[in-house]
Amino acid sequence: MTTPFTRRRFLASMAGAAGTSALPFAATLAAMGNAAAADNDDYKALICVFLTGGNDAYNTVLATDPTSWQQYERYRSSGSTSIALAPPGAAGGVLPITPAAAHAGRSFALHPNLGALKSLFDAGRVGIVANVGTLVAPTTVGAYRSGAAMLPRELFSHNDQQSVWQSSMPEGASYGWGGRMGDLLASGNSNNMFTCVSTAGNAVFVSGRNVSQYQVDAAGVKPVLSLDGYLFGTTRHPLRNIITNNATSNVLEREYVAIVNKALQSQAFLGSAMAPSGAAGIPAPTTYIDPNTRRATVNPLAVQLQTVARVIAARGALGVRRQVFFVSLGGFDTHDNQRTRHADLMARLAHGLSYFDEISANLMGVNMREKVTLFTASDFGRTLVTNGDGTDHGWGSHHFVMGGAVKGRNIYGSFPAVGLGHDSDVGRGALLPSQSVDQYGATLASWFGVPDSQLATVFPNLPNFAQRNLGFMA
Known part of the structure; x- marks a missing residue:
């Protein structure tokens, strides 16, 4: 027997996709940012x-x-x-x-x-x-x-x-x-x-x-795409407006906003935290020689x-x-x-x-x-x-x-x-x-x-x- 996909199940799955930290996300970011607290x-x-x-x-x-x-x-x-x-x-x-x-x-x-x-x-x-x-x-x-x-x-x-x-x-x-x-x-x-x-x-x-x-x-960090598109294929819901407007009364929109905002914050945080590429950070790999063409690739x-x-x-x-x-x-x-x-x-x-x-x-x-x-x-x-x-x-x-x-x-x-x-x-x-x-x-x-x-x-x-x-x- 197939379990009906109810709103409760949908919200539970979306919450799982958003992560399961017990801390509010802003507090978690602060904890992650405290490098001195991490025993590496x-x-x-x-x-x-x-x-x-x-x-x-x-x-x-x-x-x-x-x-x-x-x-x-x-x-x-x-x-x-x-x-x-x-x-x-x-x-x-x-x-x-x-x-x-x-x-x-x-x-x-x-x-x-x-x-x-x-x-x-x-x-x-x-x-x-x-x-x-x-x-x-x-x-x-x-x-x-x-x-x-x-x-x-x-x-x-x-x-x-x-x-x-x-x-x-x-x-x-x-x-x-x-x-x-x-x-x-x-x-x-x-x-x-x-x-x-x-x-x-x-x-x-x-x-x-x-x-x-x-x-x-x-x-590097993968950006969140299509923010200028529309949610659920309708022109009544431009994504960027929904994300910046947390006052929406629609339950699904609120959950979507929470998930996308979390992705955007994570993207920004990881992007700033990652060591730079190049001489000042992680050296870029040299090219390798393709053994068939002898070209540097x-x-x-x-x-x-x-x-x-x-x-x-x-x-x-x-x-x-x-x-x-x-x-x-x-x-x-x-x-x-x-x-x-x-x-x-x-x-x-x-x-x-x-x-x-x-x-x-x-x-x-x-x-x-x-x-x-x-x-x-x-x-x-x-x-x-x-x-x-x-x-x-x-x-x-x-x-x-x-x-x-x-x-x-x-x-x-x-x-x-x-x-x-x-x-x-x-x-x-x-x-x-x-x-x-x-x-x-x-x-x-x-x-x-x-x-x-x-x-x-x-x-x-x-x-x-x-x-x-x-x-x-x-």
Whole structure:
């Protein structure tokens, strides 16, 4: 039975959209503005870098021991155009890395355009988590093929798996695990308005039940638009007049005025609090070199990360101790022309993360590396077998975690065999994940300050797994 959408329900939902601070908004702004009252020694931030489209793990982190490399070249060269990368030591070849812990005689490398990430890995500030993916509970290839496994809904669907990664639910979910962490920890902030922030538009990852995501443009604060338009499509209600006239007797107009005024005040407050861009504040990212055209090009990921840095630098003025951020880099659905397209994406990823690591070391005079952790996520991995000159939708994938609190220079989890017919292959080399998103996220959440007793609130499938912490955070 559908509950009628009454005026009471409408007002409740609008109040939720406006935020849930117990203080009147003006008083809250004053509290946020009192930088001296904010104890930023306890500050921590988590940044999700979402690689939209499904990143190809096989050409990102590669097993290079002879058996693995033979299988890699066999299946990646079987199409009309080879998508196999050159071996270690060859011109333009993959970049060898040496994890601190041995992996049963196996050797590894990174994509040749991830040189900056290799440097961070070698320096101990980047770790790799192998074969992470959406799981409800541990399963096997046999259970998957027989239909006996409990599986996430709508596997291999972009929209649904993006949502499952970010929220544990398929498309249509309302709350993400970044937002659920914000719900638990926002009480340590002077105001919850800037607890969860997205530079990539509406993202379920940073949506909570009580904490609303705050969206900023890649280059800064997003303005409130259409103030010279009309409410409800009628010329009797010009928005600017309604907003400046609080004497309206219409209940809906009063609620609308309250929400828009709050958005305008937040916009003005954050805009004035954010550290400036440029020499006097947060240095702008350099351009990166497109490996295909050799042209210097603006990197949208680095621009978003500069905005994140500007917000973090304003943590004292904002009165925040915990923040969750969402940024994204698109283009990873490489069904065709993969070798060229993926090369550019890897160059952008390495450039953006290296830039953020560098500025984090001296963020307005403070080294924030220990207090900020960045991690990658993606819809899913891709198949080992080429479809001609690209790859198709897979499942598990390898991910990077970066920061001063990361136990870097290591690969965590079971790195799968390369080839077909092994115990992680669900078909064409699509990988059955050996680590779940819930385990991956819970490891980050524990460092972030979520109590062990609350982890299952944030990650509903976590109780199904014996190992709750994958061990990659200090």
